[in-house]
Amino acid sequence: MTTLSRRALLGSSAGLAVAAALPATTVTPPPARPNLFVGTGGDGHTFPGATMPFGMVQLSPDTDTARWATCSGYHKDDGSILGFSHTHLSGTGIGDMLDVLVVPTRGPVLLEGGPLDDPDKGYRQRFSQEVAEPGYYAVTLESGVRAELTVTDRTGIQRHRFPAGPGHILIDLSHLVLEGPNQRPYIDEAALTLEPDGTLTGTRRVFRWAKGRRIFFAMQLSRKPDRVEFFSDNDTPAGDKGVTGKRLKAVLHYNDAGAAPIVIRTGISAVDLGGAKANLTAEAKHWDFDRYARAARSAWARELNLIRFDGGTEQQRVVAASALYHASIGPTLFSDVDGRYVGLDRQTHTVPRGEAAYSAYSLWDTYRAFHPLQTLIRPKLTQAFTRDLIRQTQQSPFGPPVWPLQGVETGTMIGWHAVPVLAEARAKGIAADYAAAWGGVKKRSFDWTTPNLDNSIGVKAYDELGYAPADRIFESVSKTLEFSYDDYAGAFIADAAGDSAGAARLRKRSGNWRNVFDQRIGFARGRMADGSWAEPYAPNALGHSKKWRDFTESNGWQATFLNQHDIPGLIAAMGGDAAFEAKLDGLFTASSELPADAPPDISGLVGQYAHGNEPSHHVAYMYAWCGSPWKTQAMVRRLLTEMYHDRPDGIIGNDDCGQMSAWYLLSALGFYPVDPVSATYVLGSPLFDRATVQVGGGKRLIVEARGNAPDRPYVRSVTWNGRPWTKSWIAHADLVRGGRLVFDMAAEPNKAFGRDPKDRPGHA
Numbered sequence: 001m002t003t004l005s006r007r008a009l010l011g012s013s014a015g016l017a018v019a020a021a022l023p024a025t026t027v028t029p030p031p032a033r034p035n036l037f038v039g040t041g042g043d044g045h046t047f048p049g050a051t052m053p054f055g056m057v058q059l060s061p062d063t064d065t066a067r068w069a070t071c072s073g074y075h076k077d078d079g080s081i082l083g084f085s086h087t088h089l090s091g092t093g094i095g096d097m098l099d100v101l102v103v104p105t106r107g108p109v110l111l112e113g114g115p116l117d118d119p120d121k122g123y124r125q126r127f128s129q130e131v132a133e134p135g136y137y138a139v140t141l142e143s144g145v146r147a148e149l150t151v152t153d154r155t156g157i158q159r160h161r162f163p164a165g166p167g168h169i170l171i172d173l174s175h176l177v178l179e180g181p182n183q184r185p186y187i188d189e190a191a192l193t194l195e196p197d198g199t200l201t202g203t204r205r206v207f208r209w210a211k212g213r214r215i216f217f218a219m220q221l222s223r224k225p226d227r228v229e230f231f232s233d234n235d236t237p238a239g240d241k242g243v244t245g246k247r248l249k250a251v252l253h254y255n256d257a258g259a260a261p262i263v264i265r266t267g268i269s270a271v272d273l274g275g276a277k278a279n280l281t282a283e284a285k286h287w288d289f290d291r292y293a294r295a296a297r298s299a300w301a302r303e304l305n306l307i308r309f310d311g312g313t314e315q316q317r318v319v320a321a322s323a324l325y326h327a328s329i330g331p332t333l334f335s336d337v338d339g340r341y342v343g344l345d346r347q348t349h350t351v352p353r354g355e356a357a358y359s360a361y362s363l364w365d366t367y368r369a370f371h372p373l374q375t376l377i378r379p380k381l382t383q384a385f386t387r388d389l390i391r392q393t394q395q396s397p398f399g400p401p402v403w404p405l406q407g408v409e410t411g412t413m414i415g416w417h418a419v420p421v422l423a424e425a426r427a428k429g430i431a432a433d434y435a436a437a438w439g440g441v442k443k444r445s446f447d448w449t450t451p452n453l454d455n456s457i458g459v460k461a462y463d464e465l466g467y468a469p470a471d472r473i474f475e476s477v478s479k480t481l482e483f484s485y486d487d488y489a490g491a492f493i494a495d496a497a498g499d500s501a502g503a504a505r506l507r508k509r510s511g512n513w514r515n516v517f518d519q520r521i522g523f524a525r526g527r528m529a530d531g532s533w534a535e536p537y538a539p540n541a542l543g544h545s546k547k548w549r550d551f552t553e554s555n556g557w558q559a560t561f562l563n564q565h566d567i568p569g570l571i572a573a574m575g576g577d578a579a580f581e582a583k584l585d586g587l588f589t590a591s592s593e594l595p596a597d598a599p600p601d602i603s604g605l606v607g608q609y610a611h612g613n614e615p616s617h618h619v620a621y622m623y624a625w626c627g628s629p630w631k632t633q634a635m636v637r638r639l640l641t642e643m644y645h646d647r648p649d650g651i652i653g654n655d656d657c658g659q660m661s662a663w664y665l666l667s668a669l670g671f672y673p674v675d676p677v678s679a680t681y682v683l684g685s686p687l688f689d690r691a692t693v694q695v696g697g698g699k700r701l702i703v704e705a706r707g708n709a710p711d712r713p714y715v716r717s718v719t720w721n722g723r724p725w726t727k728s729w730i731a732h733a734d735l736v737r738g739g740r741l742v743f744d745m746a747a748e749p750n751k752a753f754g755r756d757p758k759d760r761p762g763h764a
Contacts (some may be wrong), residue, residue, distance in 0.1 A: 042646025091655025167257025311689025422725025612653025728754030
């Protein structure tokens with residue numbers, strides 16, 4: 001349980017220097033370097049290996065493939081490494097990828113990884129001397145091999161330095177564990193071939209999270225092996241030319257592996273072997289590992305310069321740099337150098353010249369802060385994402401993407417949150433053909449005859465009854481609330497297509513949140529098909545029965561505040577400003593007790609607010625609507641200092657493809673998009689004395705927090721470009737023009753700031 005105290009409310013970490021007290025001659029320290037191990041412990045689910053910003057390849061060590069803790073393939077607490085694979089997910093709650101494992105080692109050839117608790121039973125190796133930097137990773141394995149990794153956008157580059165004497169490199173296409181009670185293989189077909197020029201090529205089809213996705217690779221080595229062995233299913237020897245089957249391996253033997261470093265360059269593709277070869281040829285033209293590493297570091301230096309924070313503690317600056325790094329990994333590039341990619345219709349398509357396709361959109365999470373962050377600092381990339389999501393909406397049999405991964409619609413989570421991403425981009429002036437997406441949005445919203453995904457089961461009843469019934473639809477309350485937000489966003493896409501009737505229908509339906517809000521008790525709760533409320537009800541429980549869980553990774557406390565698009569309506573339903581403020585206070589001061597069946601995603605509790613999962617992320621900012629933004633300021637500062645740290649368990653929940661990190665970055669700047677589609681930000685409490693933000697087109701946004709300190713989280717006043725700013729919110733259109741946003745900070749709240757109804761969000 002988390003208890004509130006004045007000290008905790010103000011923020012307990014030390015060290016925000018007062019800008020005004022610094023002498024004019026103070027030398028500005030260099031930008032903080034990110035710690036790539038942040039999030040690799042606890043339940044952050046990040047990885048420390050090498051990748052380019054939004055690149056196709058994530059070349060990183062795998063410590064395990066089976067546990068929820070290793071959805072990324074890596075956990076800092078594990079004591080041994082299986083090897084290095086070329087694709088990884090960052091911060092997700094489900095595992096997949098981990099393609100083309102490379103194991104440099106010595107001694108007897110072992111073909112199975114072995115158990116984590118007994119590395120000596122397989123090819124696992126204990127390790128030491130890890131180094132992880134943007135675009136570069138290195139580690140010393142217990143075999144004595146010093147392994148180094150770097151990347152281009154579409155290729156992985158490895159350099160392995162062996163001790164003198166023999167050694168070998170194992171290529172394992174089957175190190176994933178078996179699936180489920182029936183032990184069905186994740187891999188149903190695979191191939192490995194040694195081509196005449198010495199290139200090792202291969203493919204596999206994987207049924208893990210993204211069912212049926214394919215990967216192709218082409219691998220070249222700087223030194224020709226002295227002998228090659230292939231192994232088929234059950235580790236049966238299969239000669240030296242190639243092999244087909246399901247669980248395949250190749251071993252490349254070197255009689256004197258230590259004679260010179262062995263450099264490996266590997267191109268991958270989801271389209272075909274030709275694509276992997278073309279990617280390799282285009283991006284890996286030499287054998288100079290250090291040259292590749294320098295190029296990767298330079299690319300990251302440019303990206304990590306988009307936001308610079310000054311002031312605060314060294315730890316806070318490292319946390320901020322690490323958050324920017326983790327908010328720059330995905331979505332991942334998915335189109336080959338020739339523009340080809342696999343669409344959600346499982347067909348091969350080609351992007352228009354100058355554009356790209358992407359994969360790994362964690363949209364249930366990322367529409368909230370990650371995509372708004374990109375729109376602010378990378379508008380051109382947002383345009384690329386927007387056009388890509390429109391294409392995916394057109395190609396998918398289901399309409400707007402939900403959680404697309406490697407050309408497969410996983411359907412994970414609820415709603416169809418590609419639509420808020422598109423609507424937000426349109427509201428913020430990102431140029432794209434939004435009308436082209438309307439057909440898919442309309443189909444998902446109104447057509448009950450097309451193939452359905454689990455996440456949207458219940459839309460027909462939601463349309464007819466005004467809510468998803470709790471005795472028929474799993475996670476009915478959360479679905480009703482999130483469908484309502486997607487309807488609100490979808491209306492803007494209908495507007496773009498000129499369908500006024502469709503827009504009106506969606507706007508009306510976006511009010512369905514009211515139908516699962518019980519005004520008698522002031523909570524969102526399950527409602528039966530006959531209109532009665534589901535019983536029993538407890539606001540910290542997941543639902544009225546084990547069979548019919550009412551909420552998605554949340555409970556009644558958290559879901560009650562899920563409404564992002566009609567907060568004035570929610571305030572009215574609760575009985576006005578005072579009642580709404582008291583309810584928010586109650587959320588943050590309630591007992592943190594959860595039922596035994598609560599998922600691990602409900603983490604980072606302050607009362608029943610759960611910062612470790614996305615449904616709560618906007619809630620601390622809702623005080624602005626009832627005229628008490630000073631409470632937002634105190635709570636946001638507390639969350640910034642308590643929920644993020646410079647250590648492996650420094651992210652309180654799954655990073656979810658950068659969403660947790662994006663919340664930190666925007667909140668540290670002093671503002672947050674409670675409703676991204678509104679194209680406005682609610683002001684909070686900036687963590688640093690000064691931030692410099694590149695907002696595109698050569699323009700800069702400067703954010704200053706004058707008089708800032710750990711015990712001064714409150715905003716006394718604000719100026720925008722030198723003029724007084726009395727509103728508790730600011731428009732995106734203002735910030736992206738560049739300028740200077742200055743907060744005057746104080747130890748005591750200015751309760752008059754943002755109190756006047758005309759200064760609250762939603763008022764022009």
